Amino acid sequence: MQQTKAYSAASAASPLKMDMIKRRETTARDVQIEILYCGICHSDLHTVRNEWSETMATTYPCVPGHEIVGRVTAVGASVTNFKTGDLVGVGCMVDSDHVCDNCRADVEQFCPDATFTYNSPDKHLGGVTYGGYSENIVVDERFVLHAPENLEPAGIAPLLCAGITTYSPIRRWGDIEGKKVGVVGLGGLGHMGVKFARAFGAHVVVFTTSPGKKEDALRLGAHEVIISTDAEEMQKHAGSFDFILDTVSAQHDINTYIGMLGLDGTITLVGAPEKPLPVSAFALLFGRKCLSGSLIGGIRETQEMLDFCGKHNITADVEVIPIQDVNNAYERMLKSDVKYRFSIDMATLKD
Numbered sequence: 001m002q003q004t005k006a007y008s009a010a011s012a013a014s015p016l017k018m019d020m021i022k023r024r025e026t027t028a029r030d031v032q033i034e035i036l037y038c039g040i041c042h043s044d045l046h047t048v049r050n051e052w053s054e055t056m057a058t059t060y061p062c063v064p065g066h067e068i069v070g071r072v073t074a075v076g077a078s079v080t081n082f083k084t085g086d087l088v089g090v091g092c093m094v095d096s097d098h099v100c101d102n103c104r105a106d107v108e109q110f111c112p113d114a115t116f117t118y119n120s121p122d123k124h125l126g127g128v129t130y131g132g133y134s135e136n137i138v139v140d141e142r143f144v145l146h147a148p149e150n151l152e153p154a155g156i157a158p159l160l161c162a163g164i165t166t167y168s169p170i171r172r173w174g175d176i177e178g179k180k181v182g183v184v185g186l187g188g189l190g191h192m193g194v195k196f197a198r199a200f201g202a203h204v205v206v207f208t209t210s211p212g213k214k215e216d217a218l219r220l221g222a223h224e225v226i227i228s229t230d231a232e233e234m235q236k237h238a239g240s241f242d243f244i245l246d247t248v249s250a251q252h253d254i255n256t257y258i259g260m261l262g263l264d265g266t267i268t269l270v271g272a273p274e275k276p277l278p279v280s281a282f283a284l285l286f287g288r289k290c291l292s293g294s295l296i297g298g299i300r301e302t303q304e305m306l307d308f309c310g311k312h313n314i315t316a317d318v319e320v321i322p323i324q325d326v327n328n329a330y331e332r333m334l335k336s337d338v339k340y341r342f343s344i345d346m347a348t349l350k351d
């Protein structure tokens, strides 16, 4: 057992602060990673504040962080895919049962026994898993990804959650080339959704509540930007979309976006607001609309996404912060004031 520095929250009302946590010794299948950067996902905030208490109650202390990029510092005797010095990533999962139908179908995120990177029962040490707001992490090699060496590590980190969570539903929808695709919310997930939709050839439209993000949305790859509070502008686009990706983290009216879809259009939710969202049956019935959801992506698809990003020079737009600013970053995230992902420089944990 090793002691490691980390930032943890002691309760739903506590700020994150310096703590010492335990990491297991590297077993035969494990990769030990020195963490360079960890992105801040809105799910970290939902979890730290126990906002998902009905689905996934938080166990404290809680060490969040599932957008991890780092260097391999040691590997176990049976590890074949990684060596010391490799640039690697770890996302939202660190283990699964490896034998169920979902694992065999490369969608380990739906394994009934999946171990998530934080706040999940820890099969090795007991208690719960601790995430990436820490100096290092030990992970089964089957859940470690190769990170592209040609990209900036700070901007790679958010690909491990925000990246795969938007890449996966876009790929699953089918060939979006030439289709009219909407992205609702220009935050961490949203800005990656824009980049991927653009890269796959869609006509990309951003729906935002923040007029100040208009120029950035266009720079990030959107063809059009709609300020969602402008009813007249919204009306002009009603019934015209093939696919909409909804990344909003808070209560909002999804019926408005269902109304933006054309015949047989699909809206996929990736945002996970604390409370249920009311859905109008009629909004779905007229036009045979489809409402669906998507959760991160499997390991194979995450590697595919990272390779795609390496080839096409895609990273997240990040604001690098020292870990000491993490609580302030959470407050800014709640005000939609992130451009467009915070990436924590983990070297600052040594200060």
Ligand code: NAP
Residues within 6 Å of the ligand: 040, 041, 042, 043, 044, 046, 161, 162, 165, 184, 185, 186, 187, 188, 189, 190, 207, 208, 209, 210, 213, 247, 248, 249, 250, 251, 252, 269, 270, 271, 272, 273, 294, 295, 296, 333, 334, 336, 337, 338, 340
């Ligand atoms: P984020 O960076 O905070 O972005 C969320 C964006 O939603 C904001 O920037 C804002 O965009 C918009 N928004 C916020 N409050 C709103 C409101 N009241 N009404 C309308 N729009 C609002 O968050 P994120 O990290 O991208 O995560 C987004 C959501 O996805 C979270 O709920 C998170 O837990 C969830 N998530 C799900 C998965 C999955 O696997 N499904 C994975 C990761 C995260 P504008 O300023 O442009 O309006």
Ligand code: ZN
Residues within 6 Å of the ligand: 041, 042, 043, 044, 066, 092, 161, 162
């Ligand atoms: Zn996340």
